[in-house]
Amino acid sequence: MASSTRLAVDIGGTFTDVVLDHHGTIVSTKVLTTHEAPERAVIEGTAAILAQAGVAAAELGLVIHGTTLATNALIERKGARTALVTTQGFRDSLEIAYEHRFEQYDLYMERPIPLVERDLRFEVPERLAADGSVLLELDEAAVLALVPALRAHRVEAIAICFLHAYVNPAHEERVRDILAAALPDMGISISAEVCREIREYERTSTTVANAYVLPLMASYLARMQDGLAALGAACPLLLMMSSGGITTVETARRFPVRLVESGPAGGAILARHVAARNGVDRAIAFDMGGTTAKLTLIDDYTPQQSRHFEIARAYRFVRGSGIPVRIPVIDMVEIGAGGGSIARVDQLRRIAVGPDSAGSEPGPACYGRGGTQATVTDADVVLGRINPARFAGGKVTLDGAASHKAVMTSVGETLGMEAAEAARGVAEIVDETMASAARVHAVENGKETAGRTLIAFGGAAPLHAVRLAQKLGIKRVLIPADAGVGSAMGFLDAPIAYEVARTKLVRIEGMDTEAIDALFTEMRAEAAEVVKLGAPGAVLEEIRTGFMRYRGQGHEVAVALPVSGTIDPAALRAAFDETYARLYGRVIPGLEVEALTWILSLSEAHALPSKGLMPADVSAGTPSGTQLVVDPATGIAAQAAIYQRSDLPPGARLAGPAVVLEDGTSTIVPPGFTAKLAAAGELLIEEGAVA
DSSP states (O other): OSSSSEEEEEEEESEEEEEEEETTTTEEEEEEEETSSSSHHHHHHHHHHHHHHHGGGGGOOEEEESSSHHHHHHHHHOOOEEEEEEEETTTTHHHHTTOOOOTTTTOOOOOOOOSSGGGGGEEEEOOOOOOOEEOOOOHHHHHHHHHHHHHHTTOOEEEEEOOOTTTOHHHHHHHHHHHHHHTTEHHHHHHHOOOOOHHHHHHHHHHHHHHHHHHHHHHHHHOOOHHHHHHHHOOEEEOOTSSOOOHHHHHHHHHHGTTTTHHHHHHHHHHHHHHTTTTOOEEEEEESSSOOEEEEEEEEEEEOEEOOEEESSTTTTOSSSSSSEEEEEEEOOOOOOSTEEEEEEOOOOOOOEEEEOOOOTTTGGGSSHHHHHHOOHHHHTTTTTSTTGGGGGHHHHHHHHHHHHHIIIIIIITTTTHHHHHHHHHHHHHHHHHOOOOOHHHHHHOOOOOTOOEESSSSSHHHHHHHHHHTOOOOEEEEEETTGGGHHHHHTTTEEEEEEEEEEEETTOOOOOOHHHHHHHHHHHHHHHHHHHHHHTTEEEEEEEEEEETTOOOOEEEEEESSSSSSOOHHHHHHHHHHHHHHHHHTTOOOOEEEEEEEEEEOEEEEEEEOOOOOOOOOOOOSSSSEEOTTTTTTOOEEEEEEGGGGOOEEEEEEEEEEESSSSEEEOOOEEEEEEEEEOOEEEEEEOOOO
């Protein structure tokens, strides 16, 4: 980015993180999220951090923003009243879904409720064949007849999804134009723009989700721009996408579904850069905030990618139990395990933690905002991991007695435990929940957790990182600088980017290479139109991918394609064979291969940082004090040395038990571990190393 002063903002379920990069000097702060008006916390945090840094709002060259607002609206069903207009005879495809039981032995299995109720699903006579040819012309009179019904139902947004519109969008575009003329203030999404890919249910679900959050996000982004302008900022506002790239406000308004998981994607970008700076080619990014924990596998400095994501799963770890959206996304597992996750004793007298959270309102008991239920943060206070007088750099004083009371009331008294032992139980349960999620995620992707490096960030992650690493068989943990605002830090490293997908079924043998070349030319033009809005004149990097399969299979594998030159069918077949063999250990001889979907990703050119040299060991100096910390692994309490991270010189080595303080979080170094400050500012924690 050319801008010398940039602001990054990440709205989470509990905290809103604000990071200012002023000519290379980083200043950060955390403020409680204002759920009734999320932009208010952003504007207040921005004003506070500008005042702290002595920077005028007019000096800002760029604001980059990520938010969970779209995700929360989908999960909490707080989006717009949405109607679906679809091909006659297909109004129930949204409810039929995959036609299978994702939990076949559960007699009380609950399916996700569609975002559009049946009374708001309208059918229109029209029909396209699979090749895009018209079998039945669009009945425009039937479209106009929908207008009174849409008004009567007080519809706020419309999703249009016709059969085979991914091949020929003409009918969808015509219906959009008719309805937009009759209902000029209506938010309208068409599948040919939102998700131009095969598979009727996923395409419909994605388009509906986009329409469902479109009015909410458009209003929110307008308020954000007005609020920044009122401060005196006249710079562009860019939005983080779930793919790890950033895009313009205009694109975000049209396709808000692409902002789902935007905050966690920023954390994965940060972890990628940390991995590159430290030469770690196999890592797990661990982001734990106030409401959720996210884990991402990183191999060869690249976070795992996916084109399928499920929102609001009815069964936490079961695929197919949520609302599917087909968008480019960094593949991660997300669970309800954060600092605000509520602890209780269940009917079997077991300690349970989450997924419900105290959030920022009322927050954990120690916040003194009316919360009375024990949370993970309260357990950490009782264990001595958090010093109530030094929370958030001393800007917020916590009520330690309230944490003690909440832990005893919610857990200790019921199970006959002392406060420290009850808090240890809460910490162990939440850590094991995260470890289990990481193991499942790795197995589902044919990988393992042992032998990797854990890169931890977010307000709560450095408190729990080493214990989580122990459970996963990991011996090295990296805590980046300003870890408490890690996702927002990642926004500053993200490139302007956009991805376009098209479905065009072709057999590799005898394929029309000129038609595929023309398709990619069209896709590049569409992507470039978006990218150049945010990065005019920038050098662009292009990645092409083909989703291919043996003829007769139901799913595809992603095959990397050359960017330049005409596609060679023989080389394409060889690339598919190599990819298939790597994934499944063999190829199937004698079967035809076909390509179904083509992907083009275009991004502003960006390079990963080079590996830095580890500095020689130096003394960490004299601790600023000590505090009693309980080690959850053993239950033993010991006096831990306290260090200010900002006072540690490069190469500083210290032995556990220790606590390393910074404004956004605290890092726990347990007994038997040592920590060393790398040249780039990361804190490397290793098991068994000698100080």
